[in-house]
Amino acid sequence: MAHIVEQAEALKAAAVAAGPSAPVPTCPEWTVNDLVRHIATVHNMACEALKLTPADSRPPAPDLPENWDDLLTWWDGKRTEMVAALGSAGSGVQAWGFVPGTGTFGWWARRQAHETAIHRLDAEHAHSENIPTLLFDPELAADGIDEALVMLSPYRAHMKRPEVTVEGTLLVHAADAGRAWMVNAEGGAVKAGPIEDSGTDADATLAGTADAVYRAAWKRPSHAILTGREEMLRAVNAG
Template identity: 75%
Template sequence: MVEQAEALKAAAVAAGPSAPAPTCPKWTVKDLVEHIAQVHNMVVEGLKLGRDDKRPAIAQLPEDWDELVAWWDAKRMEMVTALGEADPAKQAWSFIPEMGTYGWWARRQAHETAIHRLDAEHAQSEKVPTLLFDSELAADGIDEVLATMSVYRARAKRPEVTVEGTLLVHAADAGRAWILHARGGVVEVGPVEDSATAADATLAGTADAVYRAVWKRPSHAILNGREELLQAVNSG
């Protein structure tokens, strides 16, 4: 998380606050930094709450760009310290109550920060490297989107999943694969037990490429079959 946050900050500062963030339509880099700053502050405040407490209030952010970056730095460091010093099993508030632990938040913010680092890289340059994320981080991020976020958001109908079928997801260099079943508005995800598993669509590539694809970012991952099944993949 620390490495991804530093890379996000470097790319955002290099791009400048008024630069468009093309992977986040209608956002500028300042909007992107305001978003990640709000998220990190929400986590800081949420870690102080119990699972049944109300969502933390939205913070009032500095208008000045340099002050905003400094404010985000302080909140991010506070979050990293709090997460690093506590037992990962310790409970806290979460927008998915049953997932509310310090360990869950550490994982969630590692990927929230990594993907928005990618957004900042796209804002800084049209030539973003095809390999930014190591395969272990990327594969874990794919797993989070598929097995946690997509399942939760389908259950909560945010939005409602209207497609039905199976999607095979394969991160070749990580040696991992998942099978997603969408039916009746419900999404279920599990590991692939058989290399001959049949599916209505397949999403495959390096873990980095598939990670970007499940987050609906520009990617070199290859999608074959019923492309509409990607609607069941929902990172939020």
């Protein structure tokens, strides 16, 4: 929850500095206004999901203000409400989630920490070409890599969004976090999990600081190093 607050405040500051009409290079069809509308919609969905059970239907999309200043105010209120709701119950309390069997308050807190952090990065790219290479601390970044590999990539492959067209293995190593994962793609399915030995053989390797690998796993510009069969990165699909 602390990461949600920190990353949301940084996202807003970068968005305001860039201005609503600025293009977002990392989301080529979006302006900053589109980016803020998206994150406001997602934070609203999280708020509504926490009021539901796993058996309920997806919450409806909200009617967002058209005016930029009103949109920022609406988003301020919604994310404040979301953080308060997340803190109102234990992490294991069930709620609706878009991945069957995963919806809990803790799952939503993690999901929104990384949703907000990655879109904060988008806002930073819209604001400036000079983005710090160590923007995210290793613990947050490593957790975001884990979410991208272990939860989101298998789910999106199962939903065929998009269909995985590669087969093989990808070793992912976040050096400063001391963590490594193996991604296996076969028959259109993706499976991933942590491993102890970062020297394990694989068809391709993605390595660097946790910050760099985090960005690469979420298909953002990165200084992570990809070697071997570079097409294996297509098995990673968090966005």
